[in-house]
Amino acid sequence: MAGQALFYFLALLTVAGSVAVVALPNPLYSVLSLVAAFLGLAGLYLSLNAQFVAVVQVIVYAGAIMMLFLFVVMLINLGREERLPLRLPIQKLAGTIIGLGIFAGLVNLYVSAPLLTGAKGLFPAARLAEVGSVQAVGKVLVTQYVLPFQAMGVLLFVGIVGAVVLARRRTR
């Protein structure tokens, strides 16, 4: 009962935060709403017994990445957002159709597939409590998913090199 109330609170925080990101006129408030949404998401991970993912969600997304967003908003000192006129007339229609399509896909998934309970797989709840969530994530990450993991490293490295190149071009 308490768990369910907590779920609805966290879900409400996440959804309301996400809606507020697009709805609020002040960009700084949008950033803060996104932080709130990420914290709600971290809470949901916690309730799923994934402590490590929850804490990393807070450290990486809510802590580091959103701080960069905040920096950008503060440094370029955005005022209230200006509404640009839409370029193409069908943009609105196309956006609506794509959005509804994705939503329908999600609903379809929810209705057709059996809900994932976490009872199956390598690390069910009992085993997870035994080995700890850090060990569980680490084990899968460097055995089963080692290739995507390494590819991600290359991707981040390319990103860093790109940032350095762009910054150097600016100063020359």
Add this chain to the structure above:
Amino acid sequence: MADLAVMLVKVVAAFGALLLIAAYMTWAERRVLALVQVRVGPNRVGPAGLLQPIADGIKLMFKETVIPAQADKLVFVLAPLVSLVPAMAAIAVVPFGSSVTLFGRQVDLVVADVNVGVLYIFALGGIGVYGVVLGAWASNSKYPLLGGLRSAAQLISYELSLGMSLLGVVLITGSLSLKDIVAAQAGYPFILLQPLGFLLFLVCMLAETNRAPFDLPEAESELTGGFHTEYSSMHFAMYFLAEYCSMITLSAVAATFFLGGWRGPFLPPVVWFLIKVFAFMFFFMWVRATTPRLRYDQLMGFGWKVLLPLAILNVVATAGVLALLG
């Protein structure tokens, strides 16, 4: 029901003690600084000035809250809380004694034994930075904004080395829970195995709490008061408390990771824990009294080009030795 009551007592006791120690650290700091600088320090309110923190608290509570006309009022009022709450909550995972038996119940002397304890402390530290940045932005004034930007850049830079410096101990223990880390130091404290990690942590600890010689965010000669220039009364006090609470938390983390936490001969565990924490707090004050402030570019260069490579070297060396030993 009884579990809930035990939990409640632990929460109230831990946070009450934290706030009390934080308040008295302001007194201790002024006395220690005075001692180093051959002055007397506050000695008028009560015996040896011991009632000074209470007088300061009452004074701050009755002061008028001034909010600048151009400030973003909501964010301005919320920002000190965003700074204070994570700083206080971080102490929850630090064990301050072994388990005791009270009224026939086994009670662990830690508010919450989380299996990702270390990461929990870092996550809260990351949230705490928002308090500084938002307060600086919401003041809508140039000195706070500059102070806030500096502060955020500094905290993000030193957070990396801070985390890396603890990783050696985590590798040796094989757990992120602070309780397990204390348990692993039954024979000898980890300072003997991780001397470099300990030194790196000491330096990063000063930078993470914005203390001298890394107190650039509030460098008064160039930025007046830094990010809290526009703050007054209790809102200012909350920033101040947040700084002292995170000093205490990081002292407790240092004691837990490198000095064996509450372990020690003869005296009860809680006393040993407090002795170690106070030793680190004295270190904070001692450094403040004796070192000049770094320049901003020196600070950044030191963090990225000296501390971080050393921290990475420490992790790689520790992992290598552990792999060799099997």
